[in-house]
Amino acid sequence: MFTGIVEELGTITAIESLADGARLTVSGPVVTADAKPGDSLSVNGVCLTVVEISDGRFTADVVGETLQRSTLGGLREGDRVNLERAMALGDRLGGHIVQGHVDGTATVLSVDSDGLTRFELPERLSRYLVEKGSITVDGVSLTVVDAAATEFGVAVIPTTAELTTLGLRHPGDPVNLEVDALAKYLEKLAEPQLTSLARGHTPQREDNGGATGRQ
Known part of the structure; x- marks a missing residue:
């Protein structure tokens, strides 16, 4: 989970083609300062899992579907990207709730x-x-x-x-x-209520006891 508050402008330093996707290497000393393999990082709004970290850089694998559904498939070496670490419980929510799932x-x-x-x-x-x-x-x-x-x-x-x-x-x-x-x-x-109204039906409210206290 992210907040949409970019922490750093990173740089794509390498792109390796995989059987069904690609492996990106990204320079980002700020977001890698306390990151470890398995952590989530947002790259241009896409939640990726860190594979390796070394010298202020991290690698992440991107599956074919993500390359097709997002702009990550068009990245080239040297491109700048927005980076954000996943929010920690108790952090200020400076932006809004962001999942890192591109629509x-x-x-x-x-x-x-x-x-x-x-x-x-x-x-x-x-x-x-x-x-x-x-x-x-x-x-x-x-x-x-x-x-x-x-x-x-x-x-x-x-x-x-x-x-x-x-x-x-x-x-x-x-x-x-x-x-x-x-x-x-x-x-x-x-959606179910709207569908019922469109068909001329009155949605039935589920009775779970509520104020009557029935179990």
Whole structure:
């Protein structure tokens, strides 16, 4: 579990092809300072498991599905990436709850001088975005300024632009998206009731004793 507060801009130093994926070597002295094999690190918003650590670098294996569903498949040696360690119990939640499970990719549409950045996203994800809600872009927790059917905007402050890859993005660049996990869970829980209402049925409330005290 992460918070979307990037700790360090790392660098891809090597990419090794595997039978069904790839092994990345990433330079990140801050996030590797107290990391060990088996720990989770977020790389551009993707939760990866540390395989080895040496001299401020770590290696992580990425399966083929992750390479296809995220922007990690397009990484090259020398690329900069956003890095974050998994949060510890009791840490401040500076951003929002981020799982490191990419829901899809978006494309940068525009970046203006005030930091307003617009993205085109798959329409299937648009229902999870609301004005002033949370969205994770390349592992960065951001607040949605506005959202439409196939695009949304966020305000990237100068500090975020300087300390993350968002300051390196240009129109046409792909980015990883993770929508608010709470929205997905709420949708799943509400789905049976919404389906019943659509069919003209009144959902029945389960009686588990409640105020009557019946067991």
